[in-house]
Amino acid sequence: MNTLFNQYQALKAEQPTIRAVDAALKLNTTEAQLVAAQVGTNAIKLDINHIESILKGLKKLEHVMAMTRNELVINEIKGCYEKLYTSERNEQKMAIAINPGGIDLRLFLYKWASVFAVKLSNMVSIQCFDKYGQAVHKVFSTEQTNLAAYEALINKYSDCEQSNVLAIEPKIVQALTFKSQENIDAAGFLDAWENLQDVHHFPALLTKFDVCRTQALEIAQPHWAQEILPISLPYIFETLKKQQNEVMIFVNNDAAVQIYSGTLNNLKQVGPWYNVLDEGFNLHVRSDDFARAFVVKKPTDNGDVVVHSIEFFDSLGNTVLTLFGRRTEGNKQSNKWVNLCEQLWQQRLVA
Structure with missing residues (x-):
């Protein structure tokens, strides 16, 4: 039995507008594990080894909303996911999308650990997480999104293993150290x-x-x-x-x-x-x-x-x-x- 999935559904029934990150906190889990619990129902795990191709493929979706956040600030920009370039240095993969006035990004892909296609009540999304299960970047559909291109993208890059369990590493939260x-x-x-x-x-x-x-x-x-x-x-x-x-x-x-x-x-x-x-x-x-x-x-x-x-x-x-x-x-x-x-x-x- 997928206990976490059932707990999440019960929580959403009580609090329909609760954010996934807040739901994960209430359920004593991570946001990535909460998404993984929905695999087979509302989520499909994608192959993180193809993250560069997945990101480049977002251009075919045409109009989307890109979101990057930390605990205190959420940035949401609508536009086209274009001019994305990837590189690798010292075995660390990076990506950059230089679109001033549009979706402008600097992505440290070597820190990304999992990616999912997630169906929400009124939109679809691509959601990316780090090894600690924290969301690092998300892309949501809009009324102008090419949904056929979205379906083709997730079909092409679906992971061969679709599991409700996701292993993460515990994160030790501590203040940055000041030197004497x-x-x-x-x-x-x-x-x-x-x-x-x-x-x-x-x-x-x-x-x-x-x-x-x-x-x-x-x-x-x-x-x-x-x-x-x-x-x-x-x-x-x-x-x-x-x-x-x-x-x-x-x-x-x-x-x-x-x-x-x-x-x-x-x-x-x-x-x-x-x-x-x-x-x-x-x-x-x-x-x-x-x-x-x-x-x-x-x-x-x-x-x-x-x-x-x-x-x-x-x-x-x-x-x-x-x-x-x-x-x-x-x-x-x-x-x-x-x-x-x-x-x-x-x-x-x-x-």
Whole structure:
């Protein structure tokens, strides 16, 4: 007897609108295992060894909704799954979809462990999970999706083994470690920061000096970073809406990054969620649960161009949301964005 499946059905009967991730928590399981329990009824396991082909095949579905989330932020973008390129380095598979204004993705496929086709009450989906059973990326049908292409895709890449049981690894949740100050070459780190040539080189800088991101930002204060109140997001979004200033919104988990580029229009607080509810783009944020936030500056190889960002973190020190003023490579961000960042910087809204 599929006990987990029966428990899930009973829970949905009591709470029809419960999210799968919340249902998994209530049932003391993972979201991936909850989906696996539906194999043979509402779910089909796909072959993770063909994940690159599955993702490239999503283009034939035409119009879909892509979703990437972490515990505090959900990013949903409607569009076409196109311009997807895959690569492999040191036996680590990656994928990138460069579609500014559309479905724009950075996917760390080597961290993906399972993938399912899941039928919901009013749509179909492709759902991807890591080895811990956590959702890393999902793709949902819309009214404009080519459903025949969806059926062909899942038929082609169905796993030969369709089991209701999914093995996962337990995840140990812990805060990112801060090194003691005497073990950090702060002067060398700040010198390397000042000589950055490309904002994309920043993660390598953290690795080189073996510091986590929030500690790096603390070290960089007050020249390259400034901590602000984590509750600043609604003010930032309201300002961007008023100015109709284009922003890039990065939402990430350990295995995927999804990026929205454009303006913001319909902003609304619903319960604990602060939302952007625009046509083609939805963002849902538990902004009251942000633990820390920083305005950050990074130099580039063009001495006149300093890139400003606003970064938000959870209580464990994980990045959950990052904002950039939209720009084209090599060019400056808009004066409106820079002025907003400088305004927050000067107020020094330190909790």
